[in-house]
Amino acid sequence: MSLVESRRIGSSIVLTLQDPGRRNILSPELCRELSKAVAAANADTEARAIIITGASPAFCGGADLADLQAAADGHTEALHAVYQAFINVADSPLPTVAAVNGAAIGAGMNLALACDIRVADEDALFDTRFLKIGLHPGGGHGWMLLRAVGWAEATRLLLFARSIGADEAHRIGLVQQVAPAGGLLTTALELTGRADALPRDLILETKASLRLAVVSDHVSTFVHETERQLHSLQQPAFVDLVRRLQARIETR
DSSP: OOSEEEEEETTEEEEEEOOGGGTTOBOHHHHHHHHHHHHHHHHOTTOOEEEEEEOTTOSBOOBOHHHHHHHHTTOOHHHHHHHHHHHHHHTOSSOEEEEEOSEEETHHHHHHHHSSEEEEETTOEEEOOTGGGTOOOOTTHHHHHHHHHOHHHHHHHHHTTOEEEHHHHHHTTSOSEEEOTTOHHHHHHHHHHTTTTSOHHHHHHHHHHHHHHHTSOHHHHHHHHHHHHHHHTTSHHHHHHHHHHHHHHHHO
């Protein structure tokens, strides 16, 4: 059986981690499948978004301790496969949503952080876990956490080993939306479904511009956005909209 199930719902590709007996831990096999599934979703010209979730009872229980022990002995191949999956999710040209059901622990929290947006069910739990087991954070955890919640909250979660539920995660900005009981996937799909009518190429270009803005100054971003906006003025999506609006005005 595949460790990552991929299915299309509308214009969204839903990727479900499928190792529930082990709480969807990030084995190298699962992570390689996830990387392939993300690549396939991005190659789908009808897709507008990617949703990543886990088969009940957890979103992701983190790394496999056996792989961490192997890395301690110098065998880091499995660990790098896990980290590569984080990069592939974070680098996705399509917008990504983590639909966090249950626990997101350690490296499992990394996977959620690698997504652009996080939606959580009422029973979600976020636990960095690293320091609790005598381990330095890895896989870009600190970088992603800082950008999600800021210095003070990142310090509280990491350095004081604080685990938090869905409501507190929402309050500090780690989660953008909390879904009602039994409504996690519906909530995530309602969010991504807003992109159904949007031009796919414009979604890709705008996400790329947001990523550029993170590492650029105001003036550089201004120049880039202006150039891309002038380009979009010539594209069918905008040209057709103007024609329809003009026709509507003329009939009044």
